[in-house]
Amino acid sequence: MSPDVKRRLLDHACRIAGPGFVLQVGQGIHAVSSDPTLDVLRRATDPAALLDRWSRLEKYHHSHHRVQLVQLGKGCARLRHRSLRGAPPHPLESLAVLGLLVALLQAIGCVGVDVDLAGGGPDIPAIREGRAQLPALPGEADEWVIRWAALRAENRIQPLPVAADLIERLYQLFDDDPVRHWPIAMAACKVGMSTRGLQRRLNILGVSYSGILRDARVRRAARAMLDAPASLAEIGYAAGFADQAHFTREFRRILGASPAEWRRQVASTSPG
Known part of the structure; x- marks a missing residue:
């Protein structure tokens, strides 16, 4: 409008x-x-x-x-x-x-x-x-x-249920509230570890904290495009991206297509 x-x-x-x-x-x-x-x-x-x-x-x-x-x-x-x-x-x-x-x-x-x-x-x-x-x-x-x-x-968010795998626990944490600022110290506290301990564990697993956060936000956006007819602007904001350019750049980096391209590809292969 x-x-x-x-x-x-x-x-x-x-x-x-x-x-x-x-x-x-x-x-x-x-x-x-x-x-x-x-x-x-x-x-x-x-x-x-x-x-x-x-x-x-x-x-x-x-x-x-x-x-x-x-x-x-x-x-x-x-x-x-x-x-x-x-x-x-x-x-x-x-x-x-x-x-x-x-x-x-x-x-x-x-x-x-x-x-x-x-x-x-x-x-x-x-x-x-x-x-x-x-x-x-x-x-x-x-x-x-x-x-x-x-x-x-009673309106405050309840503690995150404990999952077995550390990486999946981080994905679950970010997916639960993707728009929140997620410094590594906060995430470490949520999963019951020290910041240094979380960094060491992720290094052993061969992944980075920032990479998991980016991937979790892209996952969230892609799922939203499958589940709801919301605009890409709404979906990008709700997934935690800073602006449309940030959304497009990270989405393309991980899934190899822009959000609009990916949505069209999915729509063209959907039954019915």
Whole structure:
């Protein structure tokens, strides 16, 4: 959808139902059972991880508008919605993004979410207990203070089941959450080894840690192309690649074809 079309839709929604409705549109994600991009975002274990994944999504799609983390504290975050070039985001665009982020915070287990619009004078209450409280469109809506009362522990990812083979355990680990940053020290901790011990073991097996991580992401992407009709952009992001060029380069290196070529080849050989 083009930016012009998106803005016209937002303008129309605001005229018909008010700016509070624009803030609530993001709540629609709770009705989506499965989607590659949403699944990645909803796998975040806490608000900091969610904001990191959101930032990587914006960079992956080369978005002109970006959410900047100004400050992150216990139970609160201050964010700014900015433009990389040209005019700043329209207030309705900022409200739509803010509403989606609030819905995602709720999806990962944040309860009691409150939001104030800040930066343009006195703070303006926008959301209380997850519900919009915005009767009129503000002149500025590009700086937000978000607070949450608690993060439900049951939403956090459970420990990875132990598998017998070390390499398969690493594949399982990366496949479980491919978008996470995976420094070797973190993976070593997850499989119950020291960093040096994991490096030594992989050297003995004749494989590299970075190679397993790349291969796991390509495996994930290839499987997604077989299982769902999602776009290649969604699949590449959900598999943990930095951008489309990175996705294409690593996919071709391992499978000998670009993602688009590989998808066409698979489709041409499928029965029916």
